[in-house]
Amino acid sequence: MSDRVQSYETDEIVVTFDPGKCIHAAVCLVGLPAVFDVSRKRWIDLRNADADAVMGQVDACPSGALQYIRKTP
Ligand code: SF4
Numbered sequence: 577m578s579d580r581v582q583s584y585e586t587d588e589i590v591v592t593f594d595p596g597k598c599i600h601a602a603v604c605l606v607g608l609p610a611v612f613d614v615s616r617k618r619w620i621d622l623r624n625a626d627a628d629a630v631m632g633q634v635d636a637c638p639s640g641a642l643q644y645i646r647k648t649p
Pocket residue numbers: 597598599600601602603604605636637638639640641642
């Protein structure tokens with residue numbers, strides 16, 4: 577499996593995922609399953625929650641594999 581950092585983006589937010597850092601704790605999958613779903617090839621779908629919910633879940637990632645940049649104030 578590639579360990580390249582993946583990037584997902586909407587008009588509001590950019591979320592990156594570094595597979596090399598992920599410890600597979602599944603915190604994201606349990607916390608916001610509409611967005612974080614490994615059954616999809618592009619497993620993060622930012623359209624399925626608002627940016628605040630996504631940022632809250634990214635902050636809960638225990639490994640730092642998930643990061644975000646907010647594009648709008
Ligand atoms: S919460 Fe972070 S460490 Fe846990 S599975 Fe998701 S990306 Fe990986």
